Amino acid sequence: MITAEDVSFAYADTLVLDGVGVAAGPGHVIGLIGPNGSGKTTLLRTLYGALSPRAGWISLDDAPVSELGARELARRMAVVVQEGSGELPLTVSETVLLGRTPHLTAFQRHSRDDFRIAAAALSRVGARHLADRVFSGLSGGEKQRVLIARALAQQADHLLLDEPTNHLDIRYQHEVLQLVSQLGVTTILVLHDLNLAARYCHQLVLLDGGRVAAAGTPDDVLHPDVLEPVYRIGVQRIGTDDGVQLLFHPLPPSSAAESS
């Protein structure tokens, strides 16, 4: 269970988050959506302790995140961030084994169990055959799967992902999100694609200018009336057997001026 209440954050004098709240119940998948600069990634970074909020309360199963040590937090919360892979040619197995770091003290070596957990994590994401490849030489989809395997190797019961479908083609986008939604782990993820959010998230939080513009089930949030003023684009909603799907089109110039 991850809970953030009334969180505010500012870079110097610019308020990026203004009293935002989000809650992810056990096993739920929560999607953070919103236009560029609406504060999605900033909110995610406050959740895993990379940023300290100016005000508000963030807790993990009722323990305040700020009071958990870095290792303790990493044992309970795994994060897949958007970050380069550095210059060192670490292999895929070495990358996934790093997920065991929070479970080991400085003087411990990896045990056989650590190796088995890492191997099982790689198998789970269908990347076992990549184990001996150099991580930085993988394709975008392969990298994303390996990073999710590293998060699985952490054996945390909370998972945060920052735009996990970025740079992936349509098939991999679905593959990655299907994988994440089937883990049964409490998950908060940032997504740009609203149709993917509709399909794979239990709840959505729509951010706009650092505030929560709407929150609820995809069915509640993904409404033209809610989305059009936030994204400033025309939205058409289609009900399918499979759930909500959205079509987008530019607004005519007059109404664009009206809404801005």
Next chain:
Amino acid sequence: MADDDLGQAGKRRRSALWLSGLSGALLITLVLAVGLGAVAISPATVAQVVTHHVAGWPATPTWDRAQDAIVWQVRLPRVLLGALVGAALAVCGVALQAMVRNLLADPYLLGVTSGASTGAAAAILFGLGAGFGENALSASAFLGALAASIVVFVVARAGGRITSLRLLMAGVAVGYALYAATSFLIFASDSAEGARSVLFWLLGSLSLARWSWPLAIVVVIVCVTIAALMTWNRHLDALAIGDETALTLGVPPTRFRVQLLIVVSLCVGAVVAAAGGIGFVGLVIPHVARRFVGAAHARVVPVAALIGAIFLVWADVAARVVLVPQELPIGIITALIGAPFLLVLVRRFHANST
């Protein structure tokens, strides 16, 4: 699949082989290197002199007193210092390349060498640190090195965070400023003899080695540094990937950088105080080690330490024998070997990036 260990057991066996092979090579290197020089002494005699002094066996020398003095008083401390300095520079290079995420970083990035040179120059030319008696030179070089790294550290730490880029830029700036200070000291002192000593310091030399307190301190600091970096191997892997990755794996990046900076600058400071600024070892050896055993620091740190030790001892042998009876500054040898290697590396980088 339940017993799948990602082939890690095999990898461990291979790296254990590497480590024992290199340890054997280091031992042979030490014995041979003590025997080589203006006066050649057989490896058997070298071994006997050492066991005679350490364990009292053989009890009666079969070698003459001159040989005894050359082996025990002159060459052994020198060869040991060479091995320590080589190992220290190599592992500190490994740590800094991971810390600033730049494969062209080396231990002198922190302005330590220029700081030590300035300290040594002040000692040689103006008698600074005379209170330390015969160790005045080492002491003031060490203090200079520490002062320089503290300045780099403070400059790079603006706003409570230390970033790779700021660290690089602060190191370069402080390095140049101190280089200017050293040049000014030489210029102002008007002593040709002093200037030559300072130059010798800048290029590095193991000729000051003898059984003494400074050597004991170097032994302790280098061993502690290698042990610390080995226990931090996963932290180094994580930091080399990125700050956010490190944080989310339970390694707070700024706190870990501070720990690394303290350990590395003490170690490099001690080494530079003992042997001057020997270049290229800390830059090149980490790459050699990675070629052999891959990038994970659990293997790179010990392997780099051994290769660095072996490399520097042989470089010192070359420095001693190339122009007998003259001795070359060891920095010339390491640069002669290191620079071509660096060029190859740059070409490879270029090939990868296009």
